[in-house]
Amino acid sequence: MLFEFDAEQRLWQDTVQKAVAKECPPTLVRAVVDAGTDPAPLWRVYGDLGWTELTDPADAVELSIVLEELGRATDPTPYLATLTQFAPLAEGLGEPGGSGTAVFSGITAQQADGGWVLEGTAPHVLDGDRADRLAVVTEEGVFVVSAADVTVVRTPVFDPVLHVAEVSFDQVRVTDRDRSAADPERARDIALMGLALTMVGACRRALDLVLDHVRTRHQFGAPIGSFQAVQHKAADMHVAVERARALAYYAALTIAADDPRRRLAAAMAKAAAGECQALVFRNAVQLFGAMGHTWENDLQFAIKRAKAGELMLGGAAEHRALIADLTAEESRATHV
Amino acid sequence: MRLTFDADVEAFRAEFAAFLEANLPEEAEAAERSRSTGHVPGWARRWQRSQFDAGWLLPGNPPEYGGRNATVLQQYVHVEELSRRRICRSYNPQGVGIIAASLLSFGTEEQKLRWAVPILRAEITAALGMSEPGAGSDLASLRTRAEPKGDHFLVNGQKVWTSGAHDADVLLTFVRTDPDAPKHRGISVLLIPTDGPGVTRRPFASYTGPEDKDFNEVFFENVRVPAGNLVGPLNEGWRVANGSLGHERTLMWLGEAERLDAVMRDFTPATALDKDWYATLVMDLQALRLLGSAALARAARGEQDVPALSVLKVFGSEAAQRALERALEASGPDGLVHPAATAPYHHMSFDDDSASWFNRFARSFGGTIAGGTSEIQRTIIAERVLGLPRR
Numbered sequence: 001m002l003f004e005f006d007a008e009q010r011l012w013q014d015t016v017q018k019a020v021a022k023e024c025p026p027t028l029v030r031a032v033v034d035a036g037t038d039p040a041p042l043w044r045v046y047g048d049l050g051w052t053e054l055t056d057p058a059d060a061v062e063l064s065i066v067l068e069e070l071g072r073a074t075d076p077t078p079y080l081a082t083l084t085q086f087a088p089l090a091e092g093l094g095e096p097g098g099s100g101t102a103v104f105s106g107i108t109a110q111q112a113d114g115g116w117v118l119e120g121t122a123p124h125v126l127d128g129d130r131a132d133r134l135a136v137v138t139e140e141g142v143f144v145v146s147a148a149d150v151t152v153v154r155t156p157v158f159d160p161v162l163h164v165a166e167v168s169f170d171q172v173r174v175t176d177r178d179r180s181a182a183d184p185e186r187a188r189d190i191a192l193m194g195l196a197l198t199m200v201g202a203c204r205r206a207l208d209l210v211l212d213h214v215r216t217r218h219q220f221g222a223p224i225g226s227f228q229a230v231q232h233k234a235a236d237m238h239v240a241v242e243r244a245r246a247l248a249y250y251a252a253l254t255i256a257a258d259d260p261r262r263r264l265a266a267a268m269a270k271a272a273a274g275e276c277q278a279l280v281f282r283n284a285v286q287l288f289g290a291m292g293h294t295w296e297n298d299l300q301f302a303i304k305r306a307k308a309g310e311l312m313l314g315g316a317a318e319h320r321a322l323i324a325d326l327t328a329e330e331s332r333a334t335h336v
Numbered sequence: 337m338r339l340t341f342d343a344d345v346e347a348f349r350a351e352f353a354a355f356l357e358a359n360l361p362e363e364a365e366a367a368e369r370s371r372s373t374g375h376v377p378g379w380a381r382r383w384q385r386s387q388f389d390a391g392w393l394l395p396g397n398p399p400e401y402g403g404r405n406a407t408v409l410q411q412y413v414h415v416e417e418l419s420r421r422r423i424c425r426s427y428n429p430q431g432v433g434i435i436a437a438s439l440l441s442f443g444t445e446e447q448k449l450r451w452a453v454p455i456l457r458a459e460i461t462a463a464l465g466m467s468e469p470g471a472g473s474d475l476a477s478l479r480t481r482a483e484p485k486g487d488h489f490l491v492n493g494q495k496v497w498t499s500g501a502h503d504a505d506v507l508l509t510f511v512r513t514d515p516d517a518p519k520h521r522g523i524s525v526l527l528i529p530t531d532g533p534g535v536t537r538r539p540f541a542s543y544t545g546p547e548d549k550d551f552n553e554v555f556f557e558n559v560r561v562p563a564g565n566l567v568g569p570l571n572e573g574w575r576v577a578n579g580s581l582g583h584e585r586t587l588m589w590l591g592e593a594e595r596l597d598a599v600m601r602d603f604t605p606a607t608a609l610d611k612d613w614y615a616t617l618v619m620d621l622q623a624l625r626l627l628g629s630a631a632l633a634r635a636a637r638g639e640q641d642v643p644a645l646s647v648l649k650v651f652g653s654e655a656a657q658r659a660l661e662r663a664l665e666a667s668g669p670d671g672l673v674h675p676a677a678t679a680p681y682h683h684m685s686f687d688d689d690s691a692s693w694f695n696r697f698a699r700s701f702g703g704t705i706a707g708g709t710s711e712i713q714r715t716i717i718a719e720r721v722l723g724l725p726r727r
Contacts, residue, residue: 002338002409003626004633009337061337211722226725228711231718238717239651246626247619253339268619275616317612320619324611327618331601 003246013065019049024073026298032076033160033301039076046079047097055087057190060256064197064249071201074301076161081127084194088187089135091180093144101131102191104184104313107169109140116140118172126312128165129154135180135187136169142180142187145172159304189266190255192313196248196269199309200241203273203280205302207237210287217289224287233283244269244276264326267319274316277306341409348406349413352392356423359386366683370427372539372550374461374500380427384458387425393432393456396636401440401448402456408636412629419594423684430499431455431462433587435508438580442525442568451506451527463501464584465509465528465554466577468494473712475510476519476574480556482511482526484563484570489513489526491534491559497706501552502539504530508580509556514571523573527565534559544698578642584707585645586635589628592652592703596621598689599659599696602679603666613662620655624648643720650713653703660700664693 005013023045031037046052054063063083070079078099086100106122118136128134129152136143151168211234214225224230251269254262281303285292292299310316341349361383368377376384387393388402396411397403406414418425426432432455439452454460471478480493491511501507507528514522530537534557539549568576596617605614628648634641663678664671671693679690688699704710718724 002412002629002633004630005337211724215723215725222727223725225718226727228715228727231724232711232714234722234724235650235714235717238722239647242627242647243620243623243651246623249337250339250622250626253337257339259339268622271615272619272623320612320615321608323615323618324605327600327615328605 003249009061009065012062013069016051016066016069020069020073024070024075026073026301029074029076029161029301030298043077043079043099044097046077051079052082052097054083057088057186057258058256060190060193060252061249064193064252067194067197068201068204068245068248071198071305072205072302074161074202074205074305078127078130078163080194080198081131085126085187085191086131086133086135088190089137089142089180089182089184090133090144091182093133093135093178093180095132098132099127099130100133100135101125101127102187103128103134103136103167104188104191105137107136107138109138109143109174111140112173115173115175116143118143118145118169118174121166121168123166124155124312125152125165125167127163128152128167129163134167135182137184137187142182142184143174143178144180145169145174145178157308159301159308161301162305162308185263186255186258188313189251189262192266192270192319193248193251193255195309195313196244196251196266196273199273199277199306200245200248202302202306202309203237203241203244203276206280206284206299206306207234207241209299209302210234210237210284213288213291230287233287237280237283240276240279244272247272264323264330267322267326270314271316271319271323273306274310274319277303277310278316281307341413345407345409345413348410349417352395352414352417355390355392356417356421359383359390360423360684363683369687372500372503373430374428374463374503376427376458376461381458384426384428384432384456388457393425397440401436401452408633411636412632415590419590419597421684422594422598422682422689424686426458427686428455428458428461428500428504429587429591430464430584431504434464434580434583435462435506437583438508438525438576439567441579442576446564447527447567455506460505461500461503462506462508463498463504463552464580465495465498465501465507466580467497469496472497473709475577476523478510478512478523480509480511481515482513482524482561484513487563489561489563489566491526491528491556491561493556495554495556496552498537498552498554499550499706501530501554502537502549506530507554508567510573510577513573517571520574522571523577524570525567525573525576526561527567528556528559528561532559532561542699544695579640581708582640582642582645585642585649586631588703588707589624589631589645589648589652592649592656593621593624593628595656595689595696595700595703596624596652596659598679599656599663602690603663605666610662610666613659617655617659617662620651620659624652624655627651643716646708646713646716647721649707650704650710650717653700654710657697657700657704660693660697664697667693 081101082099085102103122107120109116149172152165154165248269251265254265391404393402395406436452436455482489482491509528513524536555538553542548605611674692676692
């Protein structure tokens, strides 16, 4: 394999970076949190830029480039949920321009009158409170329902930019037309990839902020970034980010190619992002000193987003268990 | 970015596999084992030469230097095939990977023919004379003195940790030619044959056992070295050193990837606790290969990004060390037995790679110390990759 962006991907990354810098600057995120600014216009901008059309799994690397940059910017829109949770499950049942999310568990489907009735409550649904449509994974298949058919209550969470909600289905009737043919396992892998890239982006942002801080903060007559104890913590953060980033894009490659290594790669991406955020959170807050503890410091957005990612769709330890099992299976298969 | 290789690369892989099939030494032939990184038994010399002559030793090189002008992807699958089969291409790895490579980058045409080609063809072996008792991490403070005397240099001083020197024919030696210049500016590089008067080599054992003698002290006492053995311009040895260290770190991360791959194959996790670290090892190996492939691609384009290699070196060596430590500790009282075998014997591998878990773990510190310690690598990353201020 070759882990290097080609010329087209580099150009795309450059385009995305410039657009994010212009459209989703730190001041906007701050305004969303502190002044309640509505991120809806930003969501429409992503649509105008064509980013909401990256729903074909073959475009997973291009999508990943957007996700990484939006993770860096702690994107306040429902982009992550729509593109990596809803779209892979909805497969064509979505509406252009609409937002969506996924309900991966907690809902049952009972057959009735030639259709199904959905019932149950799902906690902690990403963007559950503001998605136009929801893709629901049940044992009877995947169904797409409108937000108007369910009850949602936003849950207060530690990440002030993140939307999480409890979604309740009370006798929601669906028909064959609402049923998606999507493979829920592949959809889950895409969701893992999405969270991993978001976390990697957020970790890169945390590292950038730390580097700015230790270059300019002076103590003992020198920038603290010249002290080895500080330098080595920063170097460890960089290595962790590089490792997690490589595995996240590897997952994207396997998804784009629908390669059999996809499931293992997605688990590795999520586990590595989880390990990365643990180190980056610790070192970032530590290196910022007391200043990292303040509400006015934007560091909080990046590290909270990274930590939030770890708590969704299985943490690093859970995915490591899966990786070990998948690897053992694979080595049995190749060595028999 | 790509996950799979085009047909031409796969054809290249198949061609190399066929070469291995036809040319790999038989086990009976390979009874004499290499005792140090400067010692290449006769059969292994023939093996290395057959790779050189067929253009498979360093496929990225032109044919006259043991290659076939292979692309970076072709070079990548070449390494993959060797690693998968646990085949060692040279028992003088630093000779091929660092010294010959440095001569091809910085040497004259004559030096390439006189020294690099014989090293690559295993007619002679080479060792690297960098560290000194007072110059380890602070390599640029080296004091081995070489006085320019017209047609020769007069060398006095001492090297240490000179792996394989007692079995090597020539030392690529970093010496001080201008003691008055700032420390990075007065260094030069000399090829010093080991059989001349005034060169004394004293091998000493590593902590894994009294028989494991690869380390050397080398003493130079009024050694006359022909002026023609100067590699690169006078007093510009630091530039050569950086190139050599780049080659060394490339060689090292490739070795760490092999080590991780070997632990992955040689250890079977049984408990949930073992599975947990084993998964980290699987991830480390995959990430190292991904990041390494990008570094190989940069190198193939001629981009010198030595600081970026520090990421691979510190990451790979610490990942391998962590995995080996866990494998040793997971083996319980069985792990006490030493010597012992932890992998099937393979006559084309380094014997140390199938030794007891203790031996394998203990040797992993070579990865975190040699070629610039992990601490030095972190400082390089901080200052030269992340742009933090220097002290």
